[in-house]
Amino acid sequence: MFLLLTEFVVWKIGKRAMRATQSHDSPTYSSRTRYVLRFTFYVLLYPSEPPFDSKESLFMLRNAFLTLSQSEKLRQMATDFALARKVSRRFVAGEQLAEAIQVIHQLERDGLLVTLDFLGENTDSETEANFYTEEQMRALDGIANAGVKANVSLKLTAMGLDISDELATRNLRRVLERARDRGKNFVRIDMESSDYIDRTLALYEKMRGEGLDNVGVVIQSYLYRSERDVLKLIDMGARVRLVKGAYDEPPHLAFPDKADVDANYIHLMKLLMSKEAREKGVYCAIASHDPQMIDATKAYAADQAIPRDAFEFQMLYGISTSMHHQLAKEGYRFRVYVPYGTHWYPYFMRRLAERPANVLFIARSLVKR
């Protein structure tokens, strides 16, 4: 009876949420919204029994959270909701640059390196794209003025890539020049969904061609194409961050099975850290919280006698924190990805997609308060 009642409430709220957001009314969107709602409800009702933990339901939940991460209406609703803003702090350093700088000071005191991310993505407004660009430059100034060593990460869709390549190119160039002039700092271009990969890599190559070498890119091991991209980047002596990939990609582009994504990750790590790649100037960042990826990297580095300053590990702020300190203590270069700003919603939803059990931790912390 109680279960029936729960299902009814989920159905009712799902219908209301759909009406409130209106932006998507496809059957996939509706069923994915209901799936997330059902999961959240069960977590709140039965916090001691983790529900939906089969391989299939985790896969469904991942896709459902990723679909919801793209809803503009839900983004607005969440950002206006004070409790949601509080909850986002689990993965976000703050809304203002000053708060992020404080966090950087603390992390650097603990011997960790930082890359700072001013949150933002997918704008079709030139004013917003220019604002995002100005904020990146303000962040570079803030880093230099505070005497911390952090570099920055950015997203080209926030700099106007959806508007035109020219706008994104102009904005990226401005940020790279500012970074170069503020203590030879470095800028990482995050990789977004597969629609943007060709243009992102082309822009990266263009900047390198203009002599702006203080820039790096990201490769995602879930994509079939990544080996080809890695081989090209090795030839260019690129600085590459290797990740598994955080977007909702179709099976004709990305390995549907986690085991294949993991195997490809290790394969690409070995290519990027090989003697040949290092001799060409490649510097690789292993960005993963997966102990298997970390151990495989450590083992390969030891086997090939790769010096510990020839590569680095990276993890996200607020995730697997004990490993951050452990790796730094073992003498590895370790960098924390620290996001800040008010556009935290899609970033936050991708973190829930990677680990739906995060909903459980958040629910528990709210109940405890």
Ligand SMILES: Cc1cc2nc3c(=O)[nH]c(=O)nc-3n(C[C@H](O)[C@H](O)[C@H](O)COP(=O)(O)OP(=O)(O)OC[C@H]3O[C@@H](n4cnc5c(N)ncnc54)[C@H](O)[C@@H]3O)c2cc1C
């Ligand atoms: C520094 C950094 C930069 C990144 N930049 C990009 C980028 O530019 N483009 C892109 O597509 N993706 C990016 N990602 C995200 C990445 O693609 C993965 O989605 C994410 O790192 C999860 O994969 P994983 O390698 O940690 O392994 P998984 O197999 O997903 O996770 C391994 C283990 O790590 C822990 N874990 C993983 N994620 C979480 C989480 N959200 N909350 C709590 N625990 C978790 C869990 O214990 C899990 O079992 C970045 C990740 C990092 C660390």
